[in-house]
Amino acid sequence: MKKVLVANRGEIAVRIIRTIRECGFSPIAVYSDADRGALHVRMADEAHYLGASPPLESYLAIDKIVAVAKRTRAHSIHPGYGFLSENAPFARACERAKITFIGPPSKVIAAMGDKIGARERAKTAGVRVVPASDVLPNVSSARRAARRVGYPVLLKACAGGGGKGMRRVRAEIEMEEAYRLAQSEAKKAFADDSLYLERYLIRPRHIEVQIFADTLGNVVALGDRECSIQRRHQKIIEEAPAPHLSDETRAMMASAARDIARSVGYRGAATVEFLVDRKERFYFLEMNTRLQVEHPVTEWTTGLDLVAWQIDVAQKKPLPLEQRDVALVGHAMEARLYAEDPNNHFFPSPGSITLLQWPSGPGVRVDSGIEAGSEISLYYDPLLAKISVWSETRDQARIRLLRALDETRIGGLKTNLHFLKSILVHPRFAEGRVSTTFIQDEGPFPAQTLTDLEFDAALATASLAMAVPVASGGSAERAVSAWWRSGLPRRRGQAFG
Numbered sequence: 310m311k312k313v314l315v316a317n318r319g320e321i322a323v324r325i326i327r328t329i330r331e332c333g334f335s336p337i338a339v340y341s342d343a344d345r346g347a348l349h350v351r352m353a354d355e356a357h358y359l360g361a362s363p364p365l366e367s368y369l370a371i372d373k374i375v376a377v378a379k380r381t382r383a384h385s386i387h388p389g390y391g392f393l394s395e396n397a398p399f400a401r402a403c404e405r406a407k408i409t410f411i412g413p414p415s416k417v418i419a420a421m422g423d424k425i426g427a428r429e430r431a432k433t434a435g436v437r438v439v440p441a442s443d444v445l446p447n448v449s450s451a452r453r454a455a456r457r458v459g460y461p462v463l464l465k466a467c468a469g470g471g472g473k474g475m476r477r478v479r480a481e482i483e484m485e486e487a488y489r490l491a492q493s494e495a496k497k498a499f500a501d502d503s504l505y506l507e508r509y510l511i512r513p514r515h516i517e518v519q520i521f522a523d524t525l526g527n528v529v530a531l532g533d534r535e536c537s538i539q540r541r542h543q544k545i546i547e548e549a550p551a552p553h554l555s556d557e558t559r560a561m562m563a564s565a566a567r568d569i570a571r572s573v574g575y576r577g578a579a580t581v582e583f584l585v586d587r588k589e590r591f592y593f594l595e596m597n598t599r600l601q602v603e604h605p606v607t608e609w610t611t612g613l614d615l616v617a618w619q620i621d622v623a624q625k626k627p628l629p630l631e632q633r634d635v636a637l638v639g640h641a642m643e644a645r646l647y648a649e650d651p652n653n654h655f656f657p658s659p660g661s662i663t664l665l666q667w668p669s670g671p672g673v674r675v676d677s678g679i680e681a682g683s684e685i686s687l688y689y690d691p692l693l694a695k696i697s698v699w700s701e702t703r704d705q706a707r708i709r710l711l712r713a714l715d716e717t718r719i720g721g722l723k724t725n726l727h728f729l730k731s732i733l734v735h736p737r738f739a740e741g742r743v744s745t746t747f748i749q750d751e752g753p754f755p756a757q758t759l760t761d762l763e764f765d766a767a768l769a770t771a772s773l774a775m776a777v778p779v780a781s782g783g784s785a786e787r788a789v790s791a792w793w794r795s796g797l798p799r800r801r802g803q804a805f806g
Contacts, residue, residue: 310335313411313620314378315349316399317389318368319678320694321602322349325387328616337381339374341367343686348678355381362688368392369500371399378408385409385623387616391498391690394599395422395468411623413576413598420573421596424467424505431593434568439584439592441507448488452481454506461509463542464488466495466502472543473498477509512744513584515539516551516591518566519607521618522575523628530563531611532637534603536582537743538732540655545725546732547603548642549610552703552741558589567632569596577622578604578615584745602645602695605674609641609699640706643697644714644729648685651728651756657691660684664720668713672699672706685722693724703741707733728756 313329314337315322326336326349338353343362350356357377359367367373369392378386386403388394388411400415412418421427428438442454444467455462455478464487466474474495476487488504496502519531535551536544550559566581580601582594604615622628648658665681677694685691696713700706711733717726731754732738738747748754 311384312337312355312381314339314374314381314383314386315353315389316368316374316386317392317394318344318347318349318689320676320692321389321391321600321678323352323678324676325389325616326352328614328620329387331614332617332620334384334620337377337383339368339377341688343684343688347683348680357381362686364392364497364688365500371396371402374399375402375406375408378403379406383408385411385620387411387619388599390599390602395597396499397422409623411577411619413579414574417573417575418598421579421598422468424465424595427596428593430572431565431569434565434572436565436569436593437590439507439510439594442505445488445504445506448485451488451504451506452484455481455484458506458508462506463509464491464504464506466491466499467505468495468499468501468503472539472541474502474504475542477542478506510584510586510592512746512750513537513586514551514743515544515582515594515745516554516562516585517580517582517601518563519601519604519615520566520570520575520579520581521615521622521628522570522577522579523622524576524625525627526571527628527631528567528570528575529628529630529632529635530567531607531613531615531635533559533562534601534606535743536603537745538738538747539745540651540748544603545645545647546642546729547606548640548703548706549606550637550640552743554585555589558585558591562591565591565593569593578619602692603643605676605695605697606641606643609674609697610637610639611635612638639699639701640703641697641699642703642706642710643695644710644733645692646694646696646717646719646729647725648691648693648722649725650723651725651754655725657687658685658723659687659691660722662719662721664718666716666718667694668696668716670713670716672709673713674698693719704739707739725756728754731755 312335315325329336336353338350338356339359340350341359341362359373393399397415397419400410400418403410425443431438440458445451461479464476474491476491478484478487492502515536516533518533522528533551534547534549536547538546578600580597583591584594585591649655650658662683667675674697698706698709700709714730
């Protein structure tokens with residue numbers, strides 16, 4: 310049986326391991342000190358120790374990961390997202406070791422990982438780009454570039470993504486501190502502290518197109534995603550398709566994304582990201598040469614397993630669909646549940662999970678790598694779970710996601726659960742009128758953060774209050790919300806595998 314090593318942790322490792330099994334292969338996990346008892350470790354057929362908890366000593370240690378793959382005779386390595394997923398030296402190390410890297414060739418990762426070079430390729434393909442700088446070797450060069458591009462600007466890590474190593478700079482006086490913080494964060498997340506900057510657009514939308522390419526030159530677009538709801542430049546609510554986008558603009562963005570992929574001889578899964586202004590002019594932002602965190606919403610609307618597609622493409626199989634065969638059905642939304650305190654600048658909230666209840670029911674999916682008793686460490690991104698839903702219309706999906714979050718219970722640490730619900734019920738979000746500054750423009754949002762003891766006390770109080778009208782002849786249905794009815798579609802939608 311072919312073995313596939315998953316060079317990652319948490320929910321994405323769990324999600325990939327499941328598909329590896331369904332493809333008939335044997336999953337291999339790796340772990341650090343902090344993850345000795347983690348769910349992904351126990352789910353795999355084999356689990357191998359990498360090193361200490363800091364990422365540079367474990368999940369970013371290329372030599373250690375390749376050594377495990379060789380020792381276990383792994384046929385291929387899936388990098389997941391984050392860590393080494395967009396690291397060209399890692400892909401080259403796999404190629405030298407004759408281990409299949411489930412992703413694009415190292416030269417393509419290098420070409421599109423060079424954010425400056427990627428922008429030039431987009432321009433060659435006829436796609437507008439946001440004014441930006443070259444790589445910034447120091448603060449002085451950043452100041453000069455910002456004067457040329459024009460404030461406000463956004464400092465960005467040249468490597469990776471996910472909002473890491475990004476800082477908005479409104480005036481020159483802020484540059485030194487922003488440069489230092491962005492560089493430090495990029496170094497910790499990607500082992501690469503190089504930065505560049507681009508002009509900061511005012512209230513744009515962040516819309517991305519999911520593309521797939523095989524080794525035969527076939528490229529398809531699998532729809533777009535709205536990713537504008539962000540905090541600290543990191544997405545927290547995503548949906549597919551993007552609302553209030555004309556069919557013409559949607560088709561042009563998909564075509565542009567496919568053209569960019571063809572121009573570099575792409576292979577595998579990628580996301581082409583755009584900023585879209587109020588007149589629906591779109592600008593190339595970057596190309597992520599990996600699976601995205603928010604890929605479940607595309608899987609909902611297409612009925613496809615994107616990880617299975619990645620594995621097939623890595624084995625040089627042709628794409629199973631042509632562009633004309635891609636059909637999108639209904640609407641999907643995803644909320645990222647974090648161990649963080651929205652009342653304290655979204656600061657991470659490490660600790661032990663003492664209570665855990667996930668939602669279920671029609672059209673609900675939970676991607677998570679935690680369970681009751683799991684320890685949330687400061688060493689890694691504090692993502693606890695991705696809760697996604699599907700329904701026939703956007704509003705039905707929104708209501709269903711709200712219901713799913715209402716069912717979610719996590720005790721022992723602070724989370725952004727209530728914060729997410731506050732966004733979903735906001736009138737502007739309900740109408741689909743969003744931008745990347747939605748949270749800053751419309752906040753502050755209520756962000757109640759309860760410990761497990763506080764939650765138990767609140768639950769007991771609510772139970773007593775609800776018992777009074779029922780005992781005196783009141784209606785139990787009126788005492789609790791009819792969530793089980795409000796989220797159901799009016800007619801049966803297409804079934805998804």
